[in-house]
Amino acid sequence: MKGNVIVGQSGGPTAVINSSLVGVYKTAKDRGAKKIYGMLHGVQGLLEEKVVDLSEHIRNDLDIELLKRTPSSYLGSCRYKLPNIADGEETYKKIFSILKKLEIEYFFYIGGNDSMDTIKKLSDYAMIRGIDIRFIGVPKTIDNDLAATDHTPGYGSAAKYISSILKEVIRDGLVYDQKNVTIVEIMGRNAGWLAGAAALARCEDCEGPDMIFLPEIDFDIDCFIERVDKIQREKESVVIALSEGIKLPDGRYVCELTDYAQYVDAFGHKLLAGTARFLANKAAKEIGCKTRAIEFSTLQRCASHIVSRVDITEAFQVGGAAVKAAFEGESGKMITLKRLSNDPYQCTTDIYDVHKIANVEKLVPREWINEDGTYVTSDFINYVRPLIQAELTPIMVDGLPRHLYYKEKMK
Amino acid sequence: MKGNVIVGQSGGPTAVINSSLVGVYKTAKDRGAKKIYGMLHGVQGLLEEKVVDLSEHIRNDLDIELLKRTPSSYLGSCRYKLPNIADGEETYKKIFSILKKLEIEYFFYIGGNDSMDTIKKLSDYAMIRGIDIRFIGVPKTIDNDLAATDHTPGYGSAAKYISSILKEVIRDGLVYDQKNVTIVEIMGRNAGWLAGAAALARCEDCEGPDMIFLPEIDFDIDCFIERVDKIQREKESVVIALSEGIKLPDGRYVCELTDYAQYVDAFGHKLLAGTARFLANKAAKEIGCKTRAIEFSTLQRCASHIVSRVDITEAFQVGGAAVKAAFEGESGKMITLKRLSNDPYQCTTDIYDVHKIANVEKLVPREWINEDGTYVTSDFINYVRPLIQAELTPIMVDGLPRHLYYKEKMK
Numbered sequence: 001m002k003g004n005v006i007v008g009q010s011g012g013p014t015a016v017i018n019s020s021l022v023g024v025y026k027t028a029k030d031r032g033a034k035k036i037y038g039m040l041h042g043v044q045g046l047l048e049e050k051v052v053d054l055s056e057h058i059r060n061d062l063d064i065e066l067l068k069r070t071p072s073s074y075l076g077s078c079r080y081k082l083p084n085i086a087d088g089e090e091t092y093k094k095i096f097s098i099l100k101k102l103e104i105e106y107f108f109y110i111g112g113n114d115s116m117d118t119i120k121k122l123s124d125y126a127m128i129r130g131i132d133i134r135f136i137g138v139p140k141t142i143d144n145d146l147a148a149t150d151h152t153p154g155y156g157s158a159a160k161y162i163s164s165i166l167k168e169v170i171r172d173g174l175v176y177d178q179k180n181v182t183i184v185e186i187m188g189r190n191a192g193w194l195a196g197a198a199a200l201a202r203c204e205d206c207e208g209p210d211m212i213f214l215p216e217i218d219f220d221i222d223c224f225i226e227r228v229d230k231i232q233r234e235k236e237s238v239v240i241a242l243s244e245g246i247k248l249p250d251g252r253y254v255c256e257l258t259d260y261a262q263y264v265d266a267f268g269h270k271l272l273a274g275t276a277r278f279l280a281n282k283a284a285k286e287i288g289c290k291t292r293a294i295e296f297s298t299l300q301r302c303a304s305h306i307v308s309r310v311d312i313t314e315a316f317q318v319g320g321a322a323v324k325a326a327f328e329g330e331s332g333k334m335i336t337l338k339r340l341s342n343d344p345y346q347c348t349t350d351i352y353d354v355h356k357i358a359n360v361e362k363l364v365p366r367e368w369i370n371e372d373g374t375y376v377t378s379d380f381i382n383y384v385r386p387l388i389q390a391e392l393t394p395i396m397v398d399g400l401p402r403h404l405y406y407k408e409k410m411k
Numbered sequence: 412m413k414g415n416v417i418v419g420q421s422g423g424p425t426a427v428i429n430s431s432l433v434g435v436y437k438t439a440k441d442r443g444a445k446k447i448y449g450m451l452h453g454v455q456g457l458l459e460e461k462v463v464d465l466s467e468h469i470r471n472d473l474d475i476e477l478l479k480r481t482p483s484s485y486l487g488s489c490r491y492k493l494p495n496i497a498d499g500e501e502t503y504k505k506i507f508s509i510l511k512k513l514e515i516e517y518f519f520y521i522g523g524n525d526s527m528d529t530i531k532k533l534s535d536y537a538m539i540r541g542i543d544i545r546f547i548g549v550p551k552t553i554d555n556d557l558a559a560t561d562h563t564p565g566y567g568s569a570a571k572y573i574s575s576i577l578k579e580v581i582r583d584g585l586v587y588d589q590k591n592v593t594i595v596e597i598m599g600r601n602a603g604w605l606a607g608a609a610a611l612a613r614c615e616d617c618e619g620p621d622m623i624f625l626p627e628i629d630f631d632i633d634c635f636i637e638r639v640d641k642i643q644r645e646k647e648s649v650v651i652a653l654s655e656g657i658k659l660p661d662g663r664y665v666c667e668l669t670d671y672a673q674y675v676d677a678f679g680h681k682l683l684a685g686t687a688r689f690l691a692n693k694a695a696k697e698i699g700c701k702t703r704a705i706e707f708s709t710l711q712r713c714a715s716h717i718v719s720r721v722d723i724t725e726a727f728q729v730g731g732a733a734v735k736a737a738f739e740g741e742s743g744k745m746i747t748l749k750r751l752s753n754d755p756y757q758c759t760t761d762i763y764d765v766h767k768i769a770n771v772e773k774l775v776p777r778e779w780i781n782e783d784g785t786y787v788t789s790d791f792i793n794y795v796r797p798l799i800q801a802e803l804t805p806i807m808v809d810g811l812p813r814h815l816y817y818k819e820k821m822k
Binding site for chain 2: 012013040041044045070071072073076077078079160163164165167168169171172174175176177200201203204205206273274277292293294295297298299301302303304305306308385388389390391393396397398399400401402403404405
């Protein structure tokens with residue numbers, strides 16, 4: 001018999017984040033954990049003792065299958081940054097007294113950069129105070145910007161969603177015998193991994209997007225308009241994929257030129273929206289062609305109805321590997337994915353010191369973007385293609401995908 | 412042996428419009444048509460003799476299965492309005508000389524209101540001139556605004572897409588422990604059938620949208636903001652679905668209040684876009700809550716990766732029924748869908764005089780919208796629910812849905 005376990009989800013959701021939750025839950029249960037708790041809304045909820053006994057919510061194998069297919073963080077999430085230990089001793093005391101009361105021995109946190117910062121600080125505090133709790137991070141983010149891991153669970157499904165619907169959008173653009181330019185806006189504040197995945201739409205039955213712009217490369221608006229003009233003279237339907245986070249040479253986001261630039265979200269981040277429409281309107285005015293803008297929007301992180309089976313399986317595996325590592329005595333680590341080979345694709349899990357991961361942002365390497373910054377290279381495509389393979393069929397009930405819902409949220 | 416057949420697609424595409432094309436093609440072939448031609452870009456292409464022999468493109472049963480799953484109009488579409496016969500004799504002479512050259516005896520046109528106007532005029536002309544060609548319309552439109560038919564092929568799949576992704580978006584809105592309002596913008600210029608389908612997301616595992624606004628009801632912005640304010644005081648995550656075509660009491664579209672109001676599309680229609688974002692920004696300012704806007708965009712008419720099997724089957728059936736009717740001597744008619752019962756859902760095809768259909772727009776009945784105009788009634792939901800049932804699995808190749816592509820468009 002092992003001691004009690006607690007697990008939380010943090011940061012933005014992905015289509016497969018709950019598969020990692022299931023991976024932690026099932027592996028911990030199978031390996032003899034006494035109780036398995038879930039924090040509601042991550043550490044922020046934990047601080048208010050918002051904790052549930054997961055066995056009351058995940059009651060059987062059907063629940064497990066439903067949860068794997070449920071988008072958004074089942075337990076709720078937060079964007080809570082722990083204070084430095086020196087400045088915020090009170091917060092740590094509070095967290096650890098709650099963990100003590102629950103008799104927690106293993107602590108798992110599913111998240112991205114900020115969440116790994118939480119694992120780092122909590123494991124440091126435990127070490128300093130000689131508290132015997134193991135802290136392991138479980139990687140997750142559609143942005144794929146975590147260091148040390150080959151890729152992050154959540155990215156493959158977002159890439160599959162983006163490239164699948166882009167194929168549909170490209171075909172839609174061919175419907176009329178009339179020149180038209182479509183600009184699609186893809187998530188990604190600083191890293192272009194998601195926008196780059198648009199290149200997957202170029203395949204036997206689809207020519208793919210004509211250009212792709214990533215935030216890693218300075219964006220020149222005049223040069224963009226010129227390029228669009230040139231392409232639309234040569235072909236009827238032009239499709240351009242770009243990242244919401246593309247920036248001007250002076251460092252401003254392109255979307256800061258729009259009317260919505262004044263809006264910031266609850267975390268003080270500038271609202272990145274309207275880039276595609278801004279550029280589509282500009283192209284329409286300056287080139288005189290029919291344009292349209294499409295934001296792929298929040299569906300990129302919650303389209304559970306079309307996920308990658310590779311991704312959802314790996315999401316489960318990193319959850320399971322986290323439990324195994326903690327039960328074997330590891331702490332202050334994050335599980336990583338380690339690619340063994342590309343063809344055939346083989347990947348295993350590994351473990352890495354969280355201190356070297358937290359707050360580091362992995363961008364698309366310059367050499368994976370073509371020279372003029374308008375497309376990704378075949379190295380990029382070979383990297384991402386294995387991650388979108390195969391499907392996990394949704395469980396359809398009355399015509400719609402069924403989810404496992406957390407009851408107290410249904411009101 | 413029957414004579415030659417020609418088929419075209421017109422107006423906006425749907426996710427299942429190619430299933431109707433397959434229905435025409437396969438039934439005509441099975442019933443002994445000599446040649447089956449396709450017009451590229453509808454009547455507009457026909458006038459330029461852009462015509463293909465479909466058997467060179469749909470070569471086997473796998474092609475048929477792929478084509479059923481291919482979004483956008485395979486043959487290309489147009490928005491071409493024929494002149495009145497009295498004013499445009501030349502156009503008619505040209506069309507009929509091309510049809511004569513191709514030895515066409517049966518003419519099928521897959522489309523909505525405008526396309527039925529084409530069938531009406533061509534069949535009138537043939538009758539006046541004593542030309543022995545049969546003209547039959549095959550209904551199609553995601554907007555569901557065609558008269559005489561219980562519903563239109565294309566609507567069920569769009570409704571399934573909208574309600575499926577709305578479930579995901581609603582769950583996404585619950586992720587943070589923070590008040591937020593999401594406004595989703597759904598297609599529909601004058602008729603609220605698509606926006607109303609958002610109500611399907613209210614089911615056992617999802618509370619559905621909090622309010623739904625259709626273009627059939629005048630939209631009062633102040634009243635809207637008040638209502639949103641009231642709901643967001645009572646619950647954490649608020650989701651509102653509205654039609655892009657909602658109008659102010661003075662008849663202007665709400666989106667005419669936005670900065671994008673100046674844009675018109677190639678057909679002179681005002682670009683309906685930005686309504687959700689306009690209202691989200693207004694709500695953010697006036698209520699002070701976190702808001703976001705999501706446009707469901709063109710995916711509503713091209714998301715072949717999640718279609719309704721009921722819809723795709725009926726789309727095929729109306730194509731087949733059109734051939735049967737024409738081969739039995741009918742002309743100047745449109746195939747309709749006739750619902751026999753709701754539970755169990757049973758539906759058959761019928762045939763209707765196209766003169767009574769063309770240019771008539773079917774709106775959501777007032778009694779299917781609640782009194783204060785903020786939701787649809789159970790009658791509406793019972794009407795639409797059978798239409799989203801069951802799925803047709805995409806054929807996935809290398810991680811992406813495979814389509815049948817028309818080669819000359821791939822350049």
